[in-house]
Amino acid sequence: MEANLQKLYSELRTIKNELLESLIHEKCSPEIAPIVEEELKDIEETLEKIEAGKFGLCEFSGQLIPDAYLYMVPTIKSIEDVNEINRYYCKPIFS
Structure with a gap:
């Protein structure tokens, strides 16, 4: 993976973990949780694209x-x- 793509991959993994942490420990309100879940899904899909070379x-x-x-x-x-x-x-x- 090129350096910029590797950096993006690393940043997205960090954000993914932060979002998961918020959901697991209920740090976001019930109104915000669906938005966080959707963002988490988008990030997971993007990570998969990077891994598959389709980003x-x-x-x-x-x-x-x-x-x-x-x-x-x-x-x-x-x-x-x-x-x-x-x-x-x-x-x-x-x-």
Whole structure:
């Protein structure tokens, strides 16, 4: 694994453990727990993609997701998600 990907992998594992700890020890409110569980699921799926060598590929088309988006949201899943992010920016990410 390249250095940046290894660093991301390590950070995601740390976040995963922190989220698990919050859920196990009920450190988050019942209203927040489903959101934490969903984030945990996204992180686990991203870790699996990294391990399988499929990180950064759209889940539907197999197209590469631009690095700028992966940097902002490493759990991004598809080009459709990229288009959704672009709807919220006043200026395009790429010129």
